[in-house]
Amino acid sequence: MNSVVCISHVPDTEARIKPAGKGIDEAGLKFIVSPYDEYALEEAIRIKEAKGGDVTVVTFGPDRAAQALRECLARGATKAMHIKGDPGAADSLGIAKVLAAALKSIPHDLVFFGKQGVGTDNALVGPMVAELLGYPQVNVVTHMEVGDGSLTAHREIEGAEEVIESSQPAVITAQKGLNEPRYSSLKGIMAAKKIPIDTKSLADLGLEESDVFNQRVVFVSIELPPEKSGGRKIDGADPAAAAKEIVKFIREEAKAL
Amino acid sequence: MAGILVYSEVRDGRLKKTSREVIAIAQKLAGSVGGDVAAVAVDAPYNTEVHTAALEAAIKERQPSVVLFPGTSNGRDLAPRIAARLNVGVASDVDRLEWVDGKLRARRPVYSGKAFATVDVTATPAIATCRPNAFPADEAAADPQVVTLPAPALEPKAKVVETRTPETGELMISEADIIVSGGRGLKEASNFSYIRDLAHAIGGAVGASRATVDAGWIDHQHQVGQTGRVVTPNLYIAAGISGAIQHLAGMSSSKHIVAINKDPEAPIFRVADLGVVGDLFQILPALTEEVKKAKTH
Numbered sequence: 001m002n003s004v005v006c007i008s009h010v011p012d013t014e015a016r017i018k019p020a021g022k023g024i025d026e027a028g029l030k031f032i033v034s035p036y037d038e039y040a041l042e043e044a045i046r047i048k049e050a051k052g053g054d055v056t057v058v059t060f061g062p063d064r065a066a067q068a069l070r071e072c073l074a075r076g077a078t079k080a081m082h083i084k085g086d087p088g089a090a091d092s093l094g095i096a097k098v099l100a101a102a103l104k105s106i107p108h109d110l111v112f113f114g115k116q117g118v119g120t121d122n123a124l125v126g127p128m129v130a131e132l133l134g135y136p137q138v139n140v141v142t143h144m145e146v147g148d149g150s151l152t153a154h155r156e157i158e159g160a161e162e163v164i165e166s167s168q169p170a171v172i173t174a175q176k177g178l179n180e181p182r183y184s185s186l187k188g189i190m191a192a193k194k195i196p197i198d199t200k201s202l203a204d205l206g207l208e209e210s211d212v213f214n215q216r217v218v219f220v221s222i223e224l225p226p227e228k229s230g231g232r233k234i235d236g237a238d239p240a241a242a243a244k245e246i247v248k249f250i251r252e253e254a255k256a257l
Numbered sequence: 258m259a260g261i262l263v264y265s266e267v268r269d270g271r272l273k274k275t276s277r278e279v280i281a282i283a284q285k286l287a288g289s290v291g292g293d294v295a296a297v298a299v300d301a302p303y304n305t306e307v308h309t310a311a312l313e314a315a316i317k318e319r320q321p322s323v324v325l326f327p328g329t330s331n332g333r334d335l336a337p338r339i340a341a342r343l344n345v346g347v348a349s350d351v352d353r354l355e356w357v358d359g360k361l362r363a364r365r366p367v368y369s370g371k372a373f374a375t376v377d378v379t380a381t382p383a384i385a386t387c388r389p390n391a392f393p394a395d396e397a398a399a400d401p402q403v404v405t406l407p408a409p410a411l412e413p414k415a416k417v418v419e420t421r422t423p424e425t426g427e428l429m430i431s432e433a434d435i436i437v438s439g440g441r442g443l444k445e446a447s448n449f450s451y452i453r454d455l456a457h458a459i460g461g462a463v464g465a466s467r468a469t470v471d472a473g474w475i476d477h478q479h480q481v482g483q484t485g486r487v488v489t490p491n492l493y494i495a496a497g498i499s500g501a502i503q504h505l506a507g508m509s510s511s512k513h514i515v516a517i518n519k520d521p522e523a524p525i526f527r528v529a530d531l532g533v534v535g536d537l538f539q540i541l542p543a544l545t546e547e548v549k550k551a552k553t554h
């Protein structure tokens with residue numbers, strides 16, 4: 001069984017965000033494999049370990065994104081494709097078109113994504129790829145089992161969980177809780193160095209720049225939220241008095257009681 | 258090309274609150290967009306492929322300028338699918354919408370709320386999913402008329418075979434107006450009762466920091482933050498939570514924030530409107546009592 005995992009390379013979650021130009025200032029930022037993509041990768045590796053086949057990691061990104069692919073290879077992915085370009089200049093559908101085109105050249109039964117890219121927080125690319133390829137999708141998956149040509153996946157919804165049965169090929173977007181991702185081992189890091197990364201340009205995939213970078217969604221501005229001034233602070237040494245003060249706040253300011 | 262189509266969800270015969278919120282903002286925008294607001298609901302339980310086809314047919318027939326979805330599990334499952342089918346763009350999880358120079362302008366939190374991006378959705382129809390609690394709905398107003406869309410006969414490749422409701426009776430944090438959250442300061446799993454008691458008294462949902470979820474004290478559905486849920490309730494009460502950047506990312510846009518922590522330097526106080534420096538084991542029971550009193554008066 002072959003899986004493809006689409007990986008985005010994002011600023012570390014601790015990073016201080018500084019707006020700049022059409023996005024953020026990348027200087028000095030540490031980049032990581034987007035956290036939800038780690039659950040996607042782990043699931044694909046476990047399926048490979050149980051059933052054989054390949055796990056190909058794919059990213060559409062600038063030169064630095066190669067590091068994300070190396071990290072995934074070190075954890076157990078068997079192949080990697082790097083499509084060079086700036087996803088920040090494309091909208092989600094543009095990115096989805098790139099990935100869908102790449103998938104046409106990689107044998108696969110399952111296609112994994114993170115439930116959302118940390119940073120963009122869109123949760124769009126996975127289902128868009130599913131639609132472009134005519135595949136079924138199961139989003140926000142917390143548990144899955146694969147059969148021959150089929151799969152069962154648990155989808156998290158508000159206050160409940162759906163059990164979904166699907167045919168293959170299918171798109172799965174991974175939620176936290178799907179599994180516990182492994183770390184890369186030294187042995188894995190050494191072995192990963194021997195695996196070549198298949199580097200492609202948009203033209204290699206037969207894509208038109210004008211379609212990928214078609215401005216269906218156009219950047220206008222980015223700004224930081226207004227700095228909270230930090231409100232009042234009271235001493236809670238007398239719990240009854242503090243409780244009265246809190247209830248007063250809830251009543252008069254939040255108007256919630 | 259005119260008007261706004263709202264994908265709506267009905268539960269127990271009533272429009273869900275999230276759908277009413279979207280209809281309310283659609284009605285505000287309609288004056289400048291031109292045309293009417295049509296709230297539509299598909300006449301079948303949710304299924305990605307079936308609802309995509311039903312909505313596609315309605316869009317082709319009505320040719321709206323804008324299609325809005327509630328930012329619920331199903332709304333967010335469907336919007337990208339429809340957009341890819343129609344070759345248009347989506348602004349997801351938006352908390353502000355305007356109509357500027359003939360285009361839908363949307364503001365959306367990025368980097369888990371550490372920044373806000375404003376975008377124009379230029380292709381037609383312009384699609385957006387609306388963040389729950391971001392657009393006020395008129396609670397008292399009667400439900401607007403909903404047009405029922407027939408479900409097309411098609412055999413979907415993926416099907417729901419079962420729905421499981423793990424914790425019955427508990428309010429979900431994503432749609433709650435009030436959230437009471439607990440952190441590692443609770444010391445152990447059983448002490449979540451302090452949080453539950455207050456949440457119950459005040460009519461709120463139970464939230465949690467990742468530290469408590471990772472420790473297995475509470476289910477992940479309750480986690481607030483960068484790798485949990487990003488929430489914007491009217492009132493967020495945090496007890497025994499330090500306020501790590503990844504937690505703040507999930508709750509700092511709440512409208513009113515109360516923090517209880519024994520450490521006066523805890524970073525949570527930086528976002529709190531009211532900070533109480535003290536022992537949660539003493540303050541929470543006192544607060545629960547005070548809330549009960551306030552409710553009966």
Ligand SMILES: Cc1cc2nc3c(=O)[nH]c(=O)nc-3n(C[C@H](O)[C@H](O)[C@H](O)COP(=O)(O)OP(=O)(O)OC[C@H]3O[C@@H](n4cnc5c(N)ncnc54)[C@H](O)[C@@H]3O)c2cc1C
Binds near residue numbers: 466523
């Ligand atoms: C990639 C990544 C993603 C993450 N995502 C999230 C996320 O989504 N959500 C999240 O919450 N965290 C997330 N974290 C974890 C985050 O960094 C913190 O570790 C976590 O939020 C800490 O939880 P806490 O505040 O409950 O615990 P602590 O930081 O241990 O804080 C406990 C607090 O309780 C106070 N306290 C102790 N006893 C009492 C008492 N008796 N009365 C009053 N106060 C008391 C202490 O003063 C302290 O401030 C993430 C981390 C990473 C690296």
Ligand SMILES: Nc1ncnc2c1ncn2[C@@H]1O[C@H](COP(=O)(O)O)[C@@H](O)[C@H]1O
Binds near residue numbers: 006037059099
């Ligand atoms: N540039 C990219 N290259 C490869 N995969 C991507 C890229 N951008 C997004 N993805 C995948 O799509 C998921 C959802 O991203 P988003 O729609 O941006 O929230 C991510 O978790 C990744 O799995």
